[in-house]
Amino acid sequence: xxxxxxxxxxxxxxxxxxxxxxxxxxxxxxxxxxxxxxxxxxxxxxxxxxxxxxxxxxxxxxxxxxxxxxxxxxxxxxxxxxxxxxxxxxxxxxxxxxxxxxxxxxxxxxxxxxxx
Amino acid sequence: xxxxxxxxxxxxxxxxxxxxxxxxxxxxxxxxxxxxxxxxxxxxxxxxxxxxxxxxxxxxxxxxxxxxxxxxxxxxxxxxxxxxxxxxxxxxxxxxxxxxxxxxxxxxxxxxxxx
Numbered sequence: 519x520x521x522x523x524x525x526x527x528x529x530x531x532x533x534x535x536x537x538x539x540x541x542x543x544x545x546x547x548x549x550x551x552x553x554x555x556x557x558x559x560x561x562x563x564x565x566x567x568x569x570x571x572x573x574x575x576x577x578x579x580x581x582x583x584x585x586x587x588x589x590x591x592x593x594x595x596x597x598x599x600x601x602x603x604x605x606x607x608x609x610x611x612x613x614x615x616x617x618x619x620x621x622x623x624x625x626x627x628x629x630x631x632x633x634x
Numbered sequence: 635x636x637x638x639x640x641x642x643x644x645x646x647x648x649x650x651x652x653x654x655x656x657x658x659x660x661x662x663x664x665x666x667x668x669x670x671x672x673x674x675x676x677x678x679x680x681x682x683x684x685x686x687x688x689x690x691x692x693x694x695x696x697x698x699x700x701x702x703x704x705x706x707x708x709x710x711x712x713x714x715x716x717x718x719x720x721x722x723x724x725x726x727x728x729x730x731x732x733x734x735x736x737x738x739x740x741x742x743x744x745x746x747x748x749x
Contacts, residue, residue, distance in 0.1 A: 522677075551737075560640075566734065574736065609677055611677075615735070622680055627677045
């Protein structure tokens, strides 16, 4: 079974520039998550989709971050304009939300962003 | 909302010794508690989980215990090996079947196993 795919793995941009990250979840997983992980901290949820609807974006800085999940499969997270404090790893994850398999969240390898 | 506290933040053990990481949570509605291992440059990977109707679960050298009354849960790694060196995260989830789950992560514990 293929895992959660993310790209690009690494990105360096200047502040005020824009960047976009792409995620392809595990096939059949209804729920998709974007987490921000700052060095030395735990993952912080930015946005959570169930199919193509947003169920939680309470911690998404909406003035600069946006995300979409078209057709309930792939997702894109965009930052525009970027700030220095956006330097972090952006983790995409997915889960099946199936009663039998539980709610295990599977993470991708992450997209490392450095804003200079 | 849920608040998960994890300690210690760093832990060094000799190879072969045991390691224990502890977490507390605040929301009594949380009912699913996964543990993740994150190696450098990789995403977190689930290593074990426990549900609120179970007090203990074991998988080879790894075990997790849950005390719902005290709202704390712990990860135990026995006979540690150098490859156990990584950052470990606990999490608490209010798993709403038919709805959606809210997962909150701890800050992480950096485990170093010294050969």
